Amino acid sequence: MKKGIIQQSLSGFYDVFADDKIYRTRARGNFRQRKIKPVVGDYVEFSAENQQEGYLLKILPRRNQLVRPPVANVDMAVVVTSAKEPAFSANLLDRQLIALEAQKITPLIYFSKTDLLTTEEYQQLLPIVEGYKKIGYQVYEDYDPFNPQQLAAMMKKLKGSVVTMMGQTGAGKSTLLNHLAPQLKLATGEISQALQRGRHTTRKVSLLDVNGALIADTPGFSSYETFDMTVNDLPLLFPEMVELSANCKFRGCLHLKEPQCAVKEAVNNGIIMKSRYDDYVQFHELIANQKPNYKK
Numbered sequence: 001m002k003k004g005i006i007q008q009s010l011s012g013f014y015d016v017f018a019d020d021k022i023y024r025t026r027a028r029g030n031f032r033q034r035k036i037k038p039v040v041g042d043y044v045e046f047s048a049e050n051q052q053e054g055y056l057l058k059i060l061p062r063r064n065q066l067v068r069p070p071v072a073n074v075d076m077a078v079v080v081t082s083a084k085e086p087a088f089s090a091n092l093l094d095r096q097l098i099a100l101e102a103q104k105i106t107p108l109i110y111f112s113k114t115d116l117l118t119t120e121e122y123q124q125l126l127p128i129v130e131g132y133k134k135i136g137y138q139v140y141e142d143y144d145p146f147n148p149q150q151l152a153a154m155m156k157k158l159k160g161s162v163v164t165m166m167g168q169t170g171a172g173k174s175t176l177l178n179h180l181a182p183q184l185k186l187a188t189g190e191i192s193q194a195l196q197r198g199r200h201t202t203r204k205v206s207l208l209d210v211n212g213a214l215i216a217d218t219p220g221f222s223s224y225e226t227f228d229m230t231v232n233d234l235p236l237l238f239p240e241m242v243e244l245s246a247n248c249k250f251r252g253c254l255h256l257k258e259p260q261c262a263v264k265e266a267v268n269n270g271i272i273m274k275s276r277y278d279d280y281v282q283f284h285e286l287i288a289n290q291k292p293n294y295k296k
């Protein structure tokens with residue numbers, strides 16, 4: 001019996017990556033009977049019939065599972081954040097960050113298109129970058145978005161993880177992937193095509209081995225309109241609020257109308273970014289209205 005990770009799934013076959021090799025496996029009948037569908041990213045046990053083929057025996061427990069793309073056990077997501085064209089949006093960034101926090105996926109924030117900023121615009125971006133760093137997020141920002149040192153640092157961080165790319169249309173996801181993996185030259189055309197197709201239809205998903213990081217070839221979460229967390233869980237998805245909430249007068253403080261709220265105080269003192277707090281309030285409203293029967 002061997003252990004590996006499903007790297008690609010197509011028409012009933014699962015390609016499992018184990019000991020630096022790919023084994024083409026099939027699911028045993030008992031999976032189908034139990035309605036367990038293996039997905040890309042699943043850690044599995046399988047029997048190798050020979051050097052290339054085998055049977056899936058068991059799916060190990062998943063730590064998370066994304067619907068779009070259908071990948072399990074995602075460790076990290078690169079949030080490709082455009083500084084210009086399309087314009088930077090703190091609101092969009094925060095939506096993506098809470099979606100990732102909710103799934104326990106570590107975000108890496110990467111700023112694209114900084115090369116298009118004027119000096120003045122760049123100066124305005126810097127405090128925002130610092131703000132996200134201060135929260136504890138790993139932020140990759142340089143006035144040259146393809147600075148080789150920056151890309152090397154990012155690759156080092158991604159190595160050994162299952163990764164998905166995230167970001168709005170035109171943010172620069174395929175461009176970044178092409179820079180991270182220039183050695184995939186033959187495949188790069190496919191990647192951008194795959195990313196294009198990925199927007200419209202479900203298609204085969206695979207994990208590309210990019211210098212030891214397994215990167216999904218289809219971008220994640222292209223819509224950020226639905227919030228599937230509760231209003232009570234929302235504050236837990238803002239790490240800087242979690243830290244301070246111990247100092248709020250009320251346990252379970254939602255940092256809205258409550259008196260002696262340490263979070264609101266920190267916003268007033270400039271310790272918590274105003275844009276983050278405003279987004280928090282907006283998301284709270286959206287969730288509350290989304291679920292008319294919600295009880296506080």
Ligand SMILES: Nc1nc2c(ncn2[C@@H]2O[C@H](COP(=O)(O)OP(=O)(O)OP(=O)(O)O)[C@@H](O)[C@H]2O)c(=O)[nH]1
Pocket residue numbers: 080112113114115116145167168169170171172173174175176195196219
């Ligand atoms: N100047 C500059 N242009 C960039 C940068 N990143 C991407 N672009 C350009 O922006 C456009 C969109 O980039 P893509 O990589 O296709 O964006 P994407 O996020 O994959 O977009 P979708 O496939 O629509 O989701 C392309 O014309 C890129 O050449 C950057 O950092 N600087």
Ligand SMILES: [Zn+2]
Pocket residue numbers: 245248249253254255256258260261262263264
């Ligand atoms: Zn509070």
